[in-house]
Amino acid sequence: MWLPIILAICTVSPAGCSCRGCRAQHVASAGPTRTAFRSDALSDNFRVRSYDARCSADAVAKAAEAQRSHLYWHWQDADRPAEWTLPCEIVVHASRGSYLAAVGRGGERSFGSSWLDIRQGKCCGRRIDLLADSQGRLTALPHELTHVVVSDMLKGRTAPRWLDEGIAMLADSPEKQALHAKDLAAARSAGLSFRASELLSLEAYPAPSRIPAFYGQSAALTSFLARRGKPSQLLEFAELTIERGPDQALRAVYDIDGIPALEREWLSQTTQQDSYLLARARP
Numbered sequence: 294m295w296l297p298i299i300l301a302i303c304t305v306s307p308a309g310c311s312c313r314g315c316r317a318q319h320v321a322s323a324g325p326t327r328t329a330f331r332s333d334a335l336s337d338n339f340r341v342r343s344y345d346a347r348c349s350a351d352a353v354a355k356a357a358e359a360q361r362s363h364l365y366w367h368w369q370d371a372d373r374p375a376e377w378t379l380p381c382e383i384v385v386h387a388s389r390g391s392y393l394a395a396v397g398r399g400g401e402r403s404f405g406s407s408w409l410d411i412r413q414g415k416c417c418g419r420r421i422d423l424l425a426d427s428q429g430r431l432t433a434l435p436h437e438l439t440h441v442v443v444s445d446m447l448k449g450r451t452a453p454r455w456l457d458e459g460i461a462m463l464a465d466s467p468e469k470q471a472l473h474a475k476d477l478a479a480a481r482s483a484g485l486s487f488r489a490s491e492l493l494s495l496e497a498y499p500a501p502s503r504i505p506a507f508y509g510q511s512a513a514l515t516s517f518l519a520r521r522g523k524p525s526q527l528l529e530f531a532e533l534t535i536e537r538g539p540d541q542a543l544r545a546v547y548d549i550d551g552i553p554a555l556e557r558e559w560l561s562q563t564t565q566q567d568s569y570l571l572a573r574a575r576p
């Protein structure tokens with residue numbers, strides 16, 4: 294009986310996505326397949342199970358704690374963020390098959406997935422599924438952890454898709470950000486890019502043909518706004534966007550006169566060589 298309840302929640306309030314590092318939906322009850330190796334660790338905010346012998350649970354928990362602290366410091370200027378009363382579960386899978394059994398369709402090319410169970414603004418569950426790359430690195434952890442932390446900062450409310458992904462992508466590695474920039478350049482050449490008004494009003498992920506443009510432009514626009522002020526203003530912008538819509542949020546937080554003015558300013562500063570890397574945002 295538990296599985297259908299979780300799936301129903303996921304369809305309306307997922308932190309997962311379908312980018313290079315994420316997925317579309319999450320099947321929370323599926324566990325890893327039987328494997329010889331397992332290590333466990335419990336830290337202040339994380340409960341880690343690793344089935345990959347290259348990744349000790351203790352090391353993953355330490356990295357996750359450090360990255361969590363960094364994210365609160367960067368986005369909220371919080372030196373000592375409050376501990377989560379409900380730890381975030383992290384599962385490091387031993388194989389692609391085990392990972393896919395847990396995260397479901399959409400995870401075929403990804404290495405990380407996050408899931409949140411939000412009920413009436415209260416977080417009742419947090420989970421991140423990870424798969425190490427060929428070199429044993431958990432490259433998706435910063436991105437997925439950002440989704441989880443940002444949801445907590447917004448008190449369980451969901452930021453607009455482009456902004457939720459944009460903030461998470463600022464935590465990606467330079468190599469991955471470069472791939473998004475390349476995808477964006479290709480999408481622009483093919484005439485598949487979004488106007489700012491279109492991007493800001495998206496309520497769901499776009500058609501597959503426009504996914505590369507969606508991620509590339511979401512990262513570029515998020516970076517553009519983040520550079521205009523303090524990082525904490527971006528979270529303020531997200532909150533106001535949820536409460537009053539993007540037009541009012543742009544005026545109140547960034548002194549930009551609505552979406553048409555954003556379009557003009559953004560395009561005047563955007564080229565195919567966009568560099569939206571914000572080193573300080575990366576744990």
Ligand SMILES: [Zn+2]
Pocket residue numbers: 309310311312314315436440458461
């Ligand atoms: Zn994502």
